Amino acid sequence: MKRKYLLMGCLLASLGWASARTWTSADGTRTFEGDLKNFDEATGKVTVLAGGQNLIFSQDKLSEDDRAYIQEWQTKKEAPSPAESLEDQKIGKKLTDKVLSRLDGKKFESVSMTKAPEYYLLYFSASW
Known part of the structure; x- marks a missing residue:
């Protein structure tokens, strides 16, 4: 009985991490995992939830692939549902x-x- 609850807990915990994306620095030397939460086009600031903390930084610090992902995300967010x-x-x-x-x-x-x-x-x- 306890094993069933343990397995269910592990499954639910793994679902929370499923949406995390691996972000890469502009020079390609560093990576981290996190969820994109916000992007401000006016300032170029990106907010990523990583390790339970909101990281706010300039999009210039990210790789081209990550910048393209942010632009796609922004387009989907702004598109009328x-x-x-x-x-x-x-x-x-x-x-x-x-x-x-x-x-x-x-x-x-x-x-x-x-x-x-x-x-x-x-x-x-x-x-x-």
Whole structure:
């Protein structure tokens, strides 16, 4: 029984490390593993989570491959997702001002969507 929990714990721990990328210095002499967290185009600063700490440094210190990866990551991050438009969603296109409401104090008020949600929570209650 304990062996099963140990194996499950190891599996979950290994999943956390699966997304780490190996980063290489511009001269190719040093490498480290970490996850890209942020890139500021204006300053050229890169934030990488490595060893539980956020490392912030200039992109000039990275290899050409790593810089290309950062540019791809930035492009994907800025690209509009398909969920941006409610009309693209099966459930989203049926949501209108008449359907959505929010409890404000003791009364309900109509609400309009400001952006398309990524997830929906549907609740159904039946009484027989």
